[in-house]
Amino acid sequence: MSQVLVNGVFLGCLFAVVAVGLTLVYGVMEVPNFAHAGVIVLSAYTTWSASAAGLPFALAALAGIACGALVSVLTEVLAYRWIIDRPAAAPAVALGLMLILQNVALRLYGGEGRSLDTPYDRVLLRLGGVSLSGVKAALVVLAVVSLLALHLLLSRTSLGRAMRAVAQDREAAAILGIPMRRQYALAFLIAGVLGGVAAIAYAPTFQVSPYMADEVLLSAFVVVVLGGLGSVWGAVAGGLVLGVVEGLGSAYLSPAYQSAFGFLLLVSILVLRPGGLRSTNARRVA
């Protein structure tokens, strides 16, 4: 039981890091950013090729995160920025970007899975009857550290406060003289960094492949709706809840339907609250 919970928490941390990136972007721009999957994939491949080229893992990981941030900002500058007034067009643009990014990865690196090696590959933590591989422990640590850093950024810096203002009310923020374009780019930058962190944290357990992020992204969307579109702490809490629910469902009911348990959760929420939890958590960041 406790082993299952630990696995659930691990999944939850992964979902949270990805979902926070999504929800941040949704909060300021109201875009369902499917391209986030492509950002994660490209970060993972960058890390993989840098470390295959002989770079130490830490440097390769930084390169991967930088790549994620860059690609994420590019999606905003080149595409999303132009449909800011037409939210209905956002899904098509997001899908287009996802296709482009994933297939760029496919083109550059081929379709077969790659293995990303880390210095902590063979570490195994044991506590009582519960064991946690080094790779998974590292993911939990990275998730906690990056989310704390984000929290500090949003609550302690003027940039962060401006971002919260934008998420609260776009028009009012613009009237207050907050430079909107910079805020959009910043949201995508942070999302890209978080995507990069997610990529380097979970690629070592799984495989690096063009489609590695598809399932995680779907679950992360459940988390985003669960926590309220645009709510960062909602996403963190939602991530942990979903991780544990999927972990329990998978262990005790059927592993094949792991993601379906998350969807059931989502459906019940949409039935009870058709506007998501947003009606109570009206667009806010942090």
Next chain:
Amino acid sequence: MSALLVVEDVVKRFGGVAAVDGVSFTLDAGQVLGLIGPNGSGKTTLLGVLAGTHDPTSGKVTLDGRTASGRGAHRAVSAGIARTFQTTRLFGTWTLREALRLAHGERRGRPGWPDEQIANLLGLGDALDRPGASLTSAAQRLAMIALALATGPRVLLLDEPAVGMDGTEAAALAAAVRRAAGELGVAVVVVDHNMQFLMPLADTVLVMAAGAVLASGTPAQIRSDEAVIASYLGEA
């Protein structure tokens, strides 16, 4: 003869806050009721409950003895209650004629004027084939009323119809509303802050404050009501 529209002790809460807190009144066919009160006093919410936009938390609205509240907006329309909105809403790029045809189609046999006559009544005869979005804002407000009339209502709810209109336009609107009430026997509820527009138009006036009825009576009675002057008219 019993009243056409009977509103009985309607309460509407959002979360813990009562936006409408026990409002009752009656309205006869062909009568115009003015609904006034400070911002946030619950006028628009009350219109919403009457029009089926909101379900009442308690209380009920009956039209001709039949319950009309709490069953959704389209059922309110088919019972004969139509409304307009504070912000102009038309079907985007649709022409006025297309929009009227749709509304007319939902009339289900209730009597009412043909679409052209409605348009002419509101001075929109020339605008029939133009997209709603291309009309002036005053014309758009009138078009919204035309749309409501096209459904063949027995009760018409107008939410700040004269906003942004000058004196002449408002007077023309008032005349049109009067004609609709007189010739079609439509009962009308008008919410507006423009007293020059509202007071001459209304047969009776209901003043709301904090979700409840503060006073009601003829325009003349309201004008001299001290409580109303203190809480609302005096500030205006």
Next chain:
Amino acid sequence: MRSRSAAALVAAAVLTATTACGSPSGSPDSDVVKVGAILSLSGIYATLGPAQKNALQMGVEELNRTGFTVGGRKRTLEISYADDRSDAATTGVTALRELVQSQKVPVIAYGLGSDTYVPQLQRQPVPMVNMLDSSYPGILGLSDHLFLTRGASPTYVPGCLYYAKRKLGTTSISVITAKGEPYGEGLTQLVTKSAQAEGVRIAANSEFPLSSTDYSNAISAAVAAKPDAVYLSSVTAVILPVLKQLRQSGYTGPVIHSAGVNPNQAKAILGAQYDSIMKDNYDCAGTLPTTSQDPAAQAFAKDYQQRYDEYPQDLTMWAHDFPFIVAAAMTKADTVSDPAKIEQALKEIDVPQGTVSGWLPGDGGRLFTDRNARTASEVTAWCPGQDTLRSAMVFDVKDDAVVDPTFPQETCG
């Protein structure tokens, strides 16, 4: 007006698009005989297709050095390759229709997706020779037009348990299965059956969905039962990530599978730690060219390794032999274009000259018995530090029991 012009637009677009890439179809009796091959060149089974293509290429070149004679004329063979992208039901069926309808090939080599090809075979029969799929229950019952050039799972799985019990001292085994992957599901059935026959206890039987990337629940269930060994049921690309997480979870005992993992794949999929992850690994399947006692197979293994700088999997020798089998059948049928006659001839040919797989001939020296040609089976073990495998046991199976086991010396390299 508008709908008509739009209709014209659609028509024009579709027609230009479809005629833009017209493909030539071979004339019925040319000197170059074209046959088809549908392989998993990309996607999840991409560990299989490219190696098959390499070996087919070698086989065709060898065959064409002398050519073969049909209808009194010298012929050479050409293979039209199609990639099923590891998705037989979508891409593979399309490729099959393209090969049969447009290119009119009389025989097709392929790997996976037998059942999905059956309806198309009903509409337009053509003999299809499978060089890979040993899944249980076997593919040959699906359609009379299918042939299989390898021993099916029941001819090697009993060897896994036989070897584990006697040489590894295994008395209990946990099985981890890729759910929904037919090869793996068949293996699990057979392992369960063989374990019972050998008196080995199944400690745990856990599974994970094929699409999943986190196997922790299946792995912890398998390890928690404290088995002497773990059996992984599926193909290389599926089981290696599981193996990696299994080792990461702290399990150090022996791991057995029937995936035919070669050192190149281990390195590519497992990453830098592959050697330590592959330690104590046993693979039971058909004989490998490298460990085979047959000189022809050994020579082929050497050629292959030299040419492609890659360790030859078992399936490479079967692929290598396909052109020779086709040539023999066409010669016997005396046609290069009639699928029905070629199909009949396949059933009647002897083991052709030039093949290297060490075929075990059936009654009357025929290559195919009940549309199945087979070779001996083998257990191989990973050689740590040497990037190679050694033969641990060579055997055959009769009536679900291991017969004629031989144990080569336990040396690597």
Next chain:
Amino acid sequence: MRAHVTALGGAVGLSVLAYLLLTGLSGDQGQVALLVVVWTIALIGLNLIQGLGGYPNLAHAAFFGGGAYLSAVLLDTGLPMTVAALLAVAGVMAAGLVVALVFSRTRGQYFAIGTMFFTAVATLVFTNAADLTGGPNGRPVALGYSLEATVVLLAASVGVGLALFHWASVSRFGDRLRAIRADEDLAQHVGVPTSRVKLLAMVCSAGAAAWAGVLFGQYNGVVAPSQFTFGQSFLMFVALGLGGAGRLLGPAVGAAVVIGLTQLLTLGPGVSQIVLGVLFILVTLLAPEGVLGGVSALARRVRAARTGRADRSVRGEGAVA
């Protein structure tokens, strides 16, 4: 009247074209023709709820796959083909009703996300209920119709579907859906029973997708989960937008463009998908009304310029295409 004649002419014409393409092409090209025709049928359904109604329905691939799988499973029980097909379509329409009821109060992106997850769950079922669905690698479909009959049904379905859509589009049902698309709240307040209209549109939409799925299964002889993923739902969603949502021929144009691009561009793995992605974005940015919308806007402009010069009067035109 003119509008009806041209619409019917277009429907018959496309039917004939579909028949010619399906019988005239083979192999890879035949597959493209098949997919374009099948997608056209499915997208005609989607054109109701998404095109006219403006609801981004990402459950369509699930309905499409539902028809294909359900008919295959029913055929295995020994039912006659037509019965199996009708039951499959009815079953999927019932599922459509459930989906519509569950998400009836969600709008916009929430509706999109909700229906997308429905497809994701459906794909999970297709993948994992291996006893019925054959698992991740798919299952063969027993052939209930001959190839010739399937081709005739495919071609006829295009024409019948277009005619039905045209009829729905010019009826009050069409007006109501368009009103929902333009402003759902206002539509309710002029008396449109929005929930009922949306339910009906969703159920009809699901039925068309299921029927397309049945015919796809019969032609292809095999179905697999990879053909019915939420990615496919998305492609359908985008195809309709590309062709021209709400326009009679939007489905055919969208299907031709998307299938043509994904199947015919053999620029190496991935590249055609990249081109597709760029195209989605460009069309969304530059021609929000889709290809047909762009074409008719262009035609209007050209005609306006010409009539301006020659001072000829513009002929009235039907509200179709």
